[in-house]
Amino acid sequence: MTVMSEPRVPARAVGTDDAVLDIRDLRMRYGATDVLAGVTFAARRGEVIALLGPNGAGKTTTIEILEGFRMRSAGDVSVLGADPARGGEQWRARLGVVLQSWRDHGRWRVRELLAHLGSYYAPYATERIPRPWDVDELVDAVGLSAHAAKRTGQLSGGQRRRLDVAIGIVGRPELLFLDEPTAGFDPEARREFHDLVHRLSDLDETTILLTTHDLDEAEKLADRILVLAGGRIVADGSADQLSRLMSTEAEVRWSRDGQRFVHSTADATGYVRELFRQYGEAVADLEVRRASLEDTYMALVHEFEAGRHDAAVHAFEAQRRGDA
Amino acid sequence: MSSGGEAIYNRIAMLRAERGISRRQLADAIGVHYQTIGYLERGEYSPSLHLALRIARYFEVPVEVVFATDPFPRLGSDAERSA
Structure with a gap:
């Protein structure tokens, strides 16, 4: 907990x-x-x-x-x-809600739709949180400025998704x-969306x-x-x-005398220490790659599906206690 | 890639194809990233001795079946046929 x-x-x-x-x-x-x-x-x-x-x-x-x-x-x-x-x-x-698919309002124009939906939130404005979000500011924040006058039915899939996000946040949830x-x-829309989430x-x-x-x-x-x-x-x-x-094991890569090597080990630090002890300055291009979140996720889900989920949960809780 | 007598040749790709093992399966079994199998197969990277032994063990063959300091004879050559 x-x-x-x-x-x-x-x-x-x-x-x-x-x-x-x-x-x-x-x-x-x-x-x-x-x-x-x-x-x-x-x-x-x-x-x-x-x-x-x-x-x-x-x-x-x-x-x-x-x-x-x-x-x-x-x-x-x-x-x-x-x-x-x-x-x-x-x-x-x-609350703000962005569902998986929200395909409606096809004849509305982007700016009008957001202004209309935003108006419902006006009575709920507080001293700390002005509601709704200013429409032009919002349209800009989700990257739809160039499409503000378009009918929503004419938006591309990615633009429509930006509009979904705008609808979700118009009330400053x-x-x-x-x-x-x-x-x-x-990728660019994704990056812009990440910036918006951080903001x-x-x-x-x-x-x-x-x-x-x-x-x-x-x-x-x-x-x-x-x-x-x-x-x-x-x-x-x-x-x-x-x-x-x-x-999961980490992968260690390095080069020596122009030749590239790779090794995998659970103890990357120990391995690298030994590598330097043996070869010293001849070691170059050192790289240690740990498991990505994807590797971890797949391992977790597989472990769970193999019926060992209790073990996975316990290992995790032990880990957290160790960190605390 | 490497000069002189340092080159290491391998038959990982051949063994993999023969056994019907994907790069992903091999990568998971020996604890390296998926792309690293490609680097190893193409000779862009050499495995550490320990990793080489683990690859050989995975295929259940002696290490010299997978790795050699001289190029492996082509399939169908005399050396291969008499072996």
Whole structure:
């Protein structure tokens, strides 16, 4: 269980809580099938969390429960201090949602649509958070300035996705759910989207929970990564913590007298020390490559699917305690 | 790539094809990145002695079946046929 740390910004309005998300033992059952079998995690204000897991692991179900779109079977869920099953308009106005596909409003023009949707949020503006987001500023932030006058039906797939993101954040949400936000983005659009996520979390302290299948993206964006498999969180930590969790081997490369060598070892430091002891200054082009998040993720999921998920979870918890 | 007597030749690609093993499978088995198998097969990198022995063990053959300091005879040559 994650322990809340001290608030990063001391001055807060009275009564606000830094635990934006607090989920304990969340369960979801469809008929006789447990889709979620006890999910527990929390998120602090301004934290970016990536929820990873194989297809059918329960990612979308989890997000839909937190959004209040789906009623849970059991468990305690607090989202922005309220139970999503009973959240009112006031509460909903503080959430942003970007679904996997959102294809509607085809005849609206980009700028008009955002201005219209934004107007619904105006009554929920606060001293700290002006609502809605200024339309021109928003259109610019998502990189749609050149297309602001277009009908949404005329946008390309990537542009449409940017509009989906704009619709999700037009109300300046305090908590933003992004379900596979960059599906269909080219590398440049992806980079711009990452910049936008950093801006939302760093400047506006928006808490973001996103799902993705792009592990490189998760590594770049997320403060913390949760791996959901078989209806449980099997790993919870930073990309770096996760990569140290699985004892995958590191690859050592070097050259000597113009010849290139490669070796794999669990103890890269020891190997390199020995390499220098033997060959000293003849060693050049030294490179140590550790397991990527993808390697770790695959190892975790395979371990889980092999029925050893309890071992994986315990190893992870031991690792975290060791780090603390 | 390397000059003089330092060159190391290998038959990793041939063994892999013969056994129906993918680069990914071999990479996972010996703990290197996927692309590194390509580097090894093309001779851009030489394996450490330990890694070479592990590759040989993976294919269950003596190390000299996989690695040599002289080029391997082409398949179908006399040396190969009499072997």
